[in-house]
Amino acid sequence: MEKLTVTLGIDIGGTNTDFAFVDISGSCRHKTSVKTLSDTPVEHFVARIHETVDSLLNTADRQYALNGIGIGAANGNAFTGCIENAPNLGWKNAPIVALFQDAFGLPVHLNNDANAAALGEMLFGAARGMKSFILVTLGTGLGCGIVVHGQLLTGNKGHAGEMGHVTVEPNGRPCNCGKTGCLETYASATGIVRTAAQLLSESREDSALRRLPPQGLTGRTIADAAQSGDRIATRAFDLTGAVLGRSLADAVAYLDPEAIVISGGLASAGSVLFDPVREAFEENVCAVHKGNVNILPSGLHPGDAAIVGAAASIWKQK
Numbered sequence: 580m581e582k583l584t585v586t587l588g589i590d591i592g593g594t595n596t597d598f599a600f601v602d603i604s605g606s607c608r609h610k611t612s613v614k615t616l617s618d619t620p621v622e623h624f625v626a627r628i629h630e631t632v633d634s635l636l637n638t639a640d641r642q643y644a645l646n647g648i649g650i651g652a653a654n655g656n657a658f659t660g661c662i663e664n665a666p667n668l669g670w671k672n673a674p675i676v677a678l679f680q681d682a683f684g685l686p687v688h689l690n691n692d693a694n695a696a697a698l699g700e701m702l703f704g705a706a707r708g709m710k711s712f713i714l715v716t717l718g719t720g721l722g723c724g725i726v727v728h729g730q731l732l733t734g735n736k737g738h739a740g741e742m743g744h745v746t747v748e749p750n751g752r753p754c755n756c757g758k759t760g761c762l763e764t765y766a767s768a769t770g771i772v773r774t775a776a777q778l779l780s781e782s783r784e785d786s787a788l789r790r791l792p793p794q795g796l797t798g799r800t801i802a803d804a805a806q807s808g809d810r811i812a813t814r815a816f817d818l819t820g821a822v823l824g825r826s827l828a829d830a831v832a833y834l835d836p837e838a839i840v841i842s843g844g845l846a847s848a849g850s851v852l853f854d855p856v857r858e859a860f861e862e863n864v865c866a867v868h869k870g871n872v873n874i875l876p877s878g879l880h881p882g883d884a885a886i887v888g889a890a891a892s893i894w895k896q897k
């Protein structure tokens with residue numbers, strides 16, 4: 580049987596590292612996970628992945644030809660090939676590209692997770708065929724990847740597109756980056772939890788959110804309550820969507836994209852998020868863009884999106 584060409588896509592997270600063989604259609608095969616264990620040397624981590632991949636290649640029911648390795652990680656820098664001071668990892672400036680190249684002898688690309696997600700959407704998801712779009716991912720924080728003329732916008736040192744840290748409230752909430760009032764302190768899973776907690780403390784209105792166990796307030800539980808018509812949860816989404824929609828209108832003034840794709844855990848809330856985002860966006864965007872920029876959900880399977888995105892930079896070269 581002819582060998583099937585695949586890319587090894589690796590999503591490095593704080594607790595687990597997920598990987599799979601990604602084929603030319605963006606489908607994941609033999610998806611596997613190992614503990615990241617970033618309190619142990621990064622060389623051990625690479626060796627464990629190498630071992631697991633070798634055994635997969637030897638036991639799989641068909642033969643694969645690896646054409647490269649694509650890696651996505653928070654704080655992954657495509658220019659240096661290092662994961663730089665990631666808050667969720669014990670390694671400091673881990674030379675991940677060099678280590679994987681040495682181990683596998685294949686081309687290796689590293690991107691930060693949001694840029695990887697943008698490439699994934701462009702090759703296999705909601706932005707397929709587009710030349711310019713903005714990807715925003717709403718997880719613990721707000722990640723952003725910008726594609727212009729079919730290329731990721733990297734900036735001078737690989738740090739372009741840090742939209743999570745534009746200021747939306749000059750004296751607003753403290754952010755992990757050291758500033759105050761950054762967009763991601765409002766528009767992210769963590770941000771909406773802060774908003775909902777504030778709304779609950781400011782009123783006595785009944786809400787399903789008041790009956791949650793301690794630590795039970797999460798993006799997911801607020802989304803569930805909003806979808807059931809809970810007024811405080813809905814208000815939390817309205818406020819979150821308004822802040823995000825206004826910032827997206829600003830971004831469109833700079834970039835004139837074809838579309839904006841919103842992915843990540845909070846985006847799975849669907850219309851309770853997308854409706855207020857679209858409303859605030861249309862209210863605030865320049866007249867020339869009104870009605871012209873689609874705001875779309877991710878077109879990738881949520882469980883595979885990070886791996887597929889990581890692999891996309893290798894497939895993009897082909």
Ligand SMILES: [Zn+2]
Pocket residue numbers: 743744754755756757758761
């Ligand atoms: Zn910030």
